[in-house]
Amino acid sequence: MTTRTLRFYRERKLVPPPRRExxxxxxxxxxLARLRTIGALLTRGHTLGGIAEILAAFEKGRDSRSAAELLGLAHTLTPPFSEETPVRLTPEExxxxxxxxxxxxxxSACLDLGYLAVDGDELVHVSQRLLDASSALVGEGIPLSAVLDAGREVRxxxxxxxxxxxxLIxxxxxxxxxxxxxxxEAVDRLRPYAKxxxxxxxxxxxxxRVRTELDAWLQDQAHGPKEP
Incomplete structure (x- = not known):
């Protein structure tokens, strides 16, 4: 990113001023998180004016529904199928x-996937369950980059x-x-059955699938290392 672009973002109030010495x-x-959020929103087709509204909505403490409406995600017919609970975190958390x-x-990958958004000095993860699952997978030794790649494929x-x-609907x-x-009413009744x-x-x-992989691994272990 050029300094001219960064200066333009500051002038449009998209990015807070830096600390100066x-x-x-x-x-x-x-x-950096704010700039990556702006980049992710631009790739989704939002204008800089629209992005400024979204960021202002977050900073002014509007509820998540207002922000969703600005993003064009408001549901007009039925409640959303998703029951995920967003979680607020500092970068350190x-x-x-x-x-x-x-x-x-x-x-950057989390922002591109829509898992994270910036809210002032905090980050908002879209789902407590996804956050917990990702953390548990990383705790088992799977790199976060691989977890995010898998998440992209699952999506x-x-x-x-x-x-x-x-x-069907x-x-x-x-x-x-x-x-x-x-x-x-019918769609709302069908939600739990679809899940x-x-x-x-x-x-x-x-x-x-997992049983097949485990069986194959156990067979390899039983036969010992292959001859070079």
Whole structure:
């Protein structure tokens, strides 16, 4: 990023002013996180004016629904399927979840995935469950970069699964001729069943796949190291 671009962001109030010592301007991890958030929003098609509104909404303490509306994520027909609980963290608290893994590359990947957003001097993780799971995987020795790569791949697959259910709703409910209120009620009733189907199928698939991997590994162990 050029100094001219950075100066422009400061003038537009997108980035807070740096700490100055004489003619030297010092930018912290907070500034870096803010710049990566701006970059992620730009790639999603937001204008700088829209990004300024979003950041202002966070800084003024508006509720998450207002910020979601600015992002174009508000739900108008039914409550959201997701029941995730966002969690607020300082950069130091986030780093404590991933010892030795708090690199700029991993932070950028989290922002690009939408796992993290910047709220003043704090970070907001989109899901306590995702944060706990990621931290546990890293605790087992899996690099955070690999966890994030897996998360990106999982998202591709769950988007396809969500499309299956969305198609069912479009073809069987929205085309049924019912009034909007009854459709909304039906969709709300179907939410837990959609989750149950996915959870059951995933559990059985994991059993099959993991058992296959373990069986193959045990066979290798039983035969000992291969001859060079």
């Amino acid at each position: 004489g003619r030297i301007a010092w930018y912290s991890d907070h500034h 986030l780093a404590a979840h991933f010892p030795g893994e708090d690199s700029a590359e991993n932070l 591709t697959h769950v988007e396809a699964i969500a499309t299956v259910f969305a198609d 479009r073809e069987r409910l929205l085309a049924s001729g019912r009034d909007p209120e009854r459709i909304a 149950q189907v996915v959870d059951a199928e995933l559990s059985m698939a994991l059993d099959r």
